[in-house]
Amino acid sequence: MSAVHEGRSTPDVATAKARRWGSWYVAEHRLRSMRAYAQTILATSIGNPVVYLFALGVGLATLVPTGVGDATYLQFVAPALLATAAVTVATEEFTYPVLMGFKWNPIFFGMNAAPISGTQIANGLALSVLARILVTCVIYFLFMLAFGAVPSPIGWLAILAATLTGTAIGLAIMAYTCTVEEDKGQMAVIMRFIVTPLFLFSGTFFPLTQLPLYLQWIGWISPLWHGTELGRLLTYGYEEPIWLTVIHVVYPLALAVFGLVAAQRIITRRLDK
């Protein structure tokens, strides 16, 4: 191989850079594309926390004047809403935009015709969505502060917990979306039959223990429950055994890694036609 490239540095440099930075180039591309709908991103990033924190943290809270445990209802529900916002963004970005990249706006094939690999496409998508989730969570958190929902000084760490939650669910969804050849409403099914039940049964509005035991398993396997509990621990010092806190971190992390590796393999296989 070296003999072939002797005296021709440009392809070597291009290849070396693409091997090293390819994932970032994909992320850069996706972030530029997001500018096309930046206004929607900004409007939802600001509108969602205002609406949800008012409706649930202020409105619904009047029905729960004693709060939950040591926390007010606003403090109890705010970390759950933060994690849910992260999951919503992840679901938006890892469903139709991924399907589009293969089908209606097949940019992944274009990237792959350049020196970019399937693995780098998966990584780049993950990075760009991670950035969008992080921005959404920071804005959400600022509203939580403004509403007085974060008594703990280390509460800002809930931004990372929520980002991890969104990424974990999102990457698993991306792995699945990459297998979809024809759109037969699978994306709507993900939203209605996976994301919505997770939102409702992950201890979002009430402690998971309030549910009958035969429904509590939904929370145990839901990264949203783990992320929410972690958020509560960080924003108002919700107490739980340390081993459970470890699980709240390790489980979504493992799911994220699994989702990313699966997506890398599926994209690589799908591009090699």
Next chain:
Amino acid sequence: MPQPVIRASNLVKKYKDFAAVGGIDFEIAPGESFGFLGPNGAGKSTTMRMIGAVSTRTGGELEILGLDPDKYGPEVRSQLGVVPQQDNLDVDLRVRDNLIVYGRYFGLPTRTIAPRADELLGFAQLSDRAKARVEDLSGGMKRRLTIARALINDPKILLLDEPTTGLDPQARHILWDRLFRLKEQGTTLVLTTHYMDEAEQLCDRLVVVDKGSIMAEGSPADLIRRFSSREVLEVRFGGGRNEEVASQLGGIGDRHEVLPDRILVYSQDGEAELSRIHQLGLKPITSLVRRSSLEDVFLRLTGRSLIE
């Protein structure tokens, strides 16, 4: 022939039991304009994807610029420009931004890509559309933008998979002009097409492929000489009479072919054959003498049945 930039030997691509490419051999020289001519489903695009280092071959040998594309995919792809059959521009980005983000995939800094992008937009006659949305471009403009994008890394080889399919004649001619300029600059062009005029215009050498195999190889003129005649006389005798008249044409032309609506007489001198037909007392309703074309070669080699 100088050291080839692309060399394939017994190249095979199978999908389960179906051989899309069934063991083909070819070599392409630097600066050459080489075409794969064949009907739909002949294996042209599959071959192009293997050359483009995005499709792993099932068997045989393939070398692009001295490298095995299955082992050195990114190294190979960094030196190619690819114009796929289906445009895959990013419709979420503006025209110029499509070139900028694509240049980044080759590790180029934005300060290098920006002037190159402007230069390529000029080359593709799209300078005034730099800030337009891709969706608002016509089919021909999108094609030209895709070609401009494929040139952003200054490739040694440009792969074009049916570059003008679906374009109107004006757009095709503009595209041919741009491709011809690239050829003059020494870029190796590899293209697939099922337009004979395109192959004759652009290709120094081509292979006719059908059902995953190479049926013939040569320059357009060489193929016409070998598989057709200098001229073709087309005569029409009206519905139902062509078959009957054809039986009386023994000895006229090198060979003839009876189609439902006309008879084709292959000959070195079409006018002389027409005189001989008149001398036999046969009166065609219409007659036409034309130069033999690559289309005659193509139809002879790949047959006239519809492939879908």
